[in-house]
Structure formats: C-alpha cells, structure tokens
Amino acid sequence: xxxxxxxxxxxxxxxxxxxxxxxxxxxxxxxxxxxxxxxxxxxxxxxxxxxxxxxxxxxxxxxxxxxxxxxxxxxxxxxxxxxxxxxxxxxxxxxxxxxxxxxxxxxxxxxxxxxx
Amino acid sequence: xxxxxxxxxxxxxxxxxxxxxxxxxxxxxxxxxxxxxxxxxxxxxxxxxxxxxxxxxxxxxxxxxxxxxxxxxxxxxxxxxxxxxxxxxxxxxxxxxxxxxxxxxxxxxxxxxx
Numbered sequence: 694x695x696x697x698x699x700x701x702x703x704x705x706x707x708x709x710x711x712x713x714x715x716x717x718x719x720x721x722x723x724x725x726x727x728x729x730x731x732x733x734x735x736x737x738x739x740x741x742x743x744x745x746x747x748x749x750x751x752x753x754x755x756x757x758x759x760x761x762x763x764x765x766x767x768x769x770x771x772x773x774x775x776x777x778x779x780x781x782x783x784x785x786x787x788x789x790x791x792x793x794x795x796x797x798x799x800x801x802x803x804x805x806x807x808x809x
Numbered sequence: 810x811x812x813x814x815x816x817x818x819x820x821x822x823x824x825x826x827x828x829x830x831x832x833x834x835x836x837x838x839x840x841x842x843x844x845x846x847x848x849x850x851x852x853x854x855x856x857x858x859x860x861x862x863x864x865x866x867x868x869x870x871x872x873x874x875x876x877x878x879x880x881x882x883x884x885x886x887x888x889x890x891x892x893x894x895x896x897x898x899x900x901x902x903x904x905x906x907x908x909x910x911x912x913x914x915x916x917x918x919x920x921x922x923x
Contacts, residue, residue, distance in 0.1 A: 694855070726910070735899060735913045736853075785852055789909065796841055796860055798903075798911055802852040 695720055695788050697801035705807045706776055713772045714804045716786035721766035723790025730783040742769040776808045811836040811902045815914035822890055823922050830885040830917045832900030840902045842883040847897040895921045
C-alpha cells in the first residue's frame with residue numbers, strides 16, 4: 694500500500710487567515726482526494742485533486758474556499774482560506790492507484806485544524 | 810448515488826467477547842465495500858475490503874466481514890475483542906466505475922471494557 698504523509702499534523706489558526714496542508718505519497722498514484730472530518734462526525738469528500746488540471750469539487754465546497762493543487766503524481770496541497778471557527782476539523786488526504794491498487798484508497802494521518 | 814448506514818453509533822463490549830458492527834448500503838450500481846478503522850488521534854487504516862468473489866473476507870487484526878447482496882449488508886465481526894480494538898470503525902462504499910469516490914457511514918465507536 695502507499696504510504697502517505699501530511700504536514701502539518703496540527704495547527705491552531707486565527708480567524709480570517711489561511712492554512713495550506715501538504716500531502717506527500719511515497720509512490721506515484723492515479724488519484725488523490727481531500728476529505729474533511731468535523732468533530733465527532735464521519736468523513737466528507739471535499740474534492741478530487743486532478744494532476745495538472747483544476748480539482749473536481751463536491752457539492753457544498755468551492756475553489757475559492759478550498760483551493761487545491763496537484764503538480765505531480767505524488768503531491769497535493771489543500772488550502773483552507775479565510776478561516777472561521779466552523780472550519781475546525783481534521784483534514785485528510787487519500788490516494789488511490791499505483792502500488793496500492795486501483796480499487797482502494799489509503800489515507801494520510803490527517804491534519805487537525807483548530808480555528809480561534 | 811450511494812449511501813451507507815451504520816446502525817449503531819456506539820457498541821460497548823467486554824474484552825474477549827465477540828462483536829458485530831452492522832453496515833447497510835444503498836446503491837443502484839455495483840459497488841466495492843470497505844471497512845476502515847480510526848484509532849484515537851490517527852488517520853484511517855484499511856481493515857478489509859470486498860471487491861468480488863468470496864463473500865466472506867478476512868482482514869487485519871482478526872476481523873472479517875460478510876457481503877450479503879440480497880440484504881445489501883456488509884457486517885464486520887470479530888470472535889474475541891481486545892482492549893486495543895477500541896476505536897472508531899467506518900464502513901464505506903465506492904462504485905466500481907468512474908472516479909470511485911468513497912461514501913462513508915457515520916461510524917461506530919467500539920469501546921472494549923475490561
């Protein structure tokens with residue numbers, strides 16, 4: 694399976710600022726995804742990070758609030774812009790394809806974000 | 810579109826007892842099925858998956874699950890739990906075509922009591 698790392702592991706931010714989360718995979722993968730896990734809740738897909746093109750966002754998520762980059766087959770970033778306390782969540786990236794197989798997503802350890 | 814229902818939000822069990830975590834799904838197309846585990850303050854780890862073939866799948870840490878197409882269920886079982894199994898368990902589905910996006914259930918918190 695692919696090994697996925699995320700930076701930072703956690704952060705405390707002020708309202709109105711932005712935070713960029715990095716996701717690195719140890720091998721080339723076909724697809725990368727970003728999820729949000731609000732406190733005590735399940736995971737919700739934010740977007741699919743497409744290599745070399747704009748991300749595909751799910752209903753309720755927009756590019757201005759959550760810009761995503763994927764410059765190559767092993768790396769992606771998610772920015773949480775103009776943050777408010779409602780953005781306090783765990784943000785997880787996942788990867789699919791490559792050594793892990795085409796049918797299974799593997800997850801990073803998550804970034805725990807607290808917005809004051 | 811797919812949806813997943815985990816019927817129990819919390820399951821308390823005594824150590825060495827058997828456990829079953831229930832998962833039902835809804836989909837108009839064929840799906841892949843997954844169970845993930847999330848230990849406190851960690852990311853998600855794949856426990857097991859059903860793609861095709863035998864309906865009984867075995868995973869890590871002694872867990873197994875059975876796919877029942879007629880009942881659209883994928884219940885997770887372990888014959889004897891350990892304190893270290895205390896975690897949040899998520900059932901998820903993806904369609905076998907297209908982008909294979911995962912849809913998660915609400916999760917079941919498994920608490921093992923000594």
